[in-house]
Amino acid sequence: MKPLLPVEEAIRRVLDGVEPLAAEEVPLAAAVGRVLAEPLHALRTQPPHDVSAMDGYALRAADIASTALPATLRVIGSAPAGHAFAGLVGPGEAVRIFTGAGVPDGADAILLQEDAAVLPDGRIEAREAVRPGQHIRRRGLDFCAGDRVIEPGIRLGMRQLALAAALDHAKVPVRRKPVVAIIATGDELVPPGSGDGGSGIVASNGYGIGALVESLGGLVRDLGIVRDDRAALAAAIDAAMGADVLVTIGGASVGDHDLVRDVLQDRGMTLDFWRIAMRPGKPLLFGRLKATRVLSLPGNPVSSLVCALLFLRPLVEALLGMPFVDPTVGARLGSQVRANDVRQDYIRARLTIDDDGGRVATPLERQDSAMLSAFHRAECLIVRPPHADAEAKGARCRVVILP
Numbered sequence: 001m002k003p004l005l006p007v008e009e010a011i012r013r014v015l016d017g018v019e020p021l022a023a024e025e026v027p028l029a030a031a032v033g034r035v036l037a038e039p040l041h042a043l044r045t046q047p048p049h050d051v052s053a054m055d056g057y058a059l060r061a062a063d064i065a066s067t068a069l070p071a072t073l074r075v076i077g078s079a080p081a082g083h084a085f086a087g088l089v090g091p092g093e094a095v096r097i098f099t100g101a102g103v104p105d106g107a108d109a110i111l112l113q114e115d116a117a118v119l120p121d122g123r124i125e126a127r128e129a130v131r132p133g134q135h136i137r138r139r140g141l142d143f144c145a146g147d148r149v150i151e152p153g154i155r156l157g158m159r160q161l162a163l164a165a166a167l168d169h170a171k172v173p174v175r176r177k178p179v180v181a182i183i184a185t186g187d188e189l190v191p192p193g194s195g196d197g198g199s200g201i202v203a204s205n206g207y208g209i210g211a212l213v214e215s216l217g218g219l220v221r222d223l224g225i226v227r228d229d230r231a232a233l234a235a236a237i238d239a240a241m242g243a244d245v246l247v248t249i250g251g252a253s254v255g256d257h258d259l260v261r262d263v264l265q266d267r268g269m270t271l272d273f274w275r276i277a278m279r280p281g282k283p284l285l286f287g288r289l290k291a292t293r294v295l296s297l298p299g300n301p302v303s304s305l306v307c308a309l310l311f312l313r314p315l316v317e318a319l320l321g322m323p324f325v326d327p328t329v330g331a332r333l334g335s336q337v338r339a340n341d342v343r344q345d346y347i348r349a350r351l352t353i354d355d356d357g358g359r360v361a362t363p364l365e366r367q368d369s370a371m372l373s374a375f376h377r378a379e380c381l382i383v384r385p386p387h388a389d390a391e392a393k394g395a396r397c398r399v400v401i402l403p
């Protein structure tokens with residue numbers, strides 16, 4: 001058999017030549033979690049003019065210099081937000097102003113109302129000095145019409161959607177949702193809730209992979225459970241055509257009933273790679289069938305989900321026009337680890353924070369790739385490169401934080 005392909009090379013091949021999907025316009029309220037397809041420019045200037053940042057009095061700072069205090073000023077009008085004061089503020093004059101209102105001509109600072117006393121005759125007495133410009137937000141402080149403000153490839157969350165609205169966009173161009181078809185294979189599989197406490201294995205992986213796809217902003221096309229039968233498998237593969245990605249689960253290894261690779265190739269798939277230097281996940285397969293990228297994940301539940309995180313996630317993100325980001329962050333080992341063999345290991349581990357604020361990753365006792373309960377308890381995967389030496393507790397490591 002050929003030497004196993006290194007994980008980084010396998011990721012590179014999965015992402016090779018991926019073009020972002022077409023853009024579509026959606027209303028802001030429907031754009032949560034979608035990925036911006038084009039840069040978003042400001043259609044207006046914010047603030048549109050100089051505005052007050054506080055409730056108080058617009059005046060000339062020179063009138064209430066510290067040497068002149070306490071100073072008395074005549075109030076010549078009022079400027080609530082949305083209602084500009086049309087006149088000019090002259091020497092010795094002030095205009096009552098509220099947060100967000102336009103600063104009247106002639107005024108160059110705002111005196112907080114807490115720092116002014118209203119005299120019985122309606123004039124005010126200033127008790128604090130102000131600097132010119134104090135408590136004034138200048139026109140265009142946030143952005144100016146024409147500014148390029150949000151870059152494409154960004155997922156739209158609460159901050160971006162509020163900003164897009166402020167930029168005066170009612171709709172935003174986002175990437176079409178990638179369609180991911182999922183086929184579970186195996187004669188032993190039964191759907192969850194069948195009440196079959198007997199010999200069947202619940203087809204669980206598809207639910208985890210579907211959840212990942214949806215959380216990334218993709219659309220799941222669930223093609224159900226397919227028996228270990230060439231014709232049934234071929235029909236399901238044909239039904240998946242048109243999807244951007246086809247994920248098959250199980251039957252990827254070397255057993256007599258592991259038909260998936262054979263049937264995919266019968267249907268015309270060009271095999272890119274099969275079997276990689278990774279634990280769990282060795283039997284991973286990648287190929288192309290017409291315009292569909294095919295990822296065949298191993299059946300073992302943890303292998304399936306770890307492969308989905310490491311390969312399907314960046315593939316869906318690339319289809320959405322997002323850049324590849326290294327999924328690992330730094331941590332320290334919470335206990336010693338053995339020297340590694342030829343396969344890059346992804347060790348299920350707990351993640352805690354030490355007194356200095358650093359991450360500590362402590363391997364779980366059970367690393368069986370069939371154990372979903374242990375995977376559920378894990379919070380991260382410690383990445384052990386091929387042939388890494390044994391390491392002591394406290395050594396630096398890289399971890400993938402689990403979603």
Ligand SMILES: Nc1nc2c(c(=O)[nH]1)N[C@H]1C(S)=C(S)[C@@H](COP(=O)(O)OP(=O)(O)OC[C@H]3O[C@@H](n4cnc5c(N)ncnc54)[C@H](O)[C@@H]3O)O[C@H]1N2
Pocket residue numbers: 184185186188189201202203204205206249250251252253254255258280281282283297298299300301303369
């Ligand atoms: N002689 C060898 N045997 C195996 C090798 C090998 O290199 N040589 N590789 C092992 C590794 S590593 C893995 S991982 C598994 C995965 O192989 P398959 O992809 O062929 O998976 P299956 O045999 O179909 O199933 C394995 C296991 O997972 C269960 N399964 C399958 N589909 C699902 C699903 N949708 N949800 C939940 N569980 C599922 C299945 O019932 C089996 O128990 O092969 C090793 N063998």
Ligand code: MOO
Pocket residue numbers: 278279280281282283298300303304369
């Ligand atoms: O790679 Mo298998 O995924 O070790 O269990």
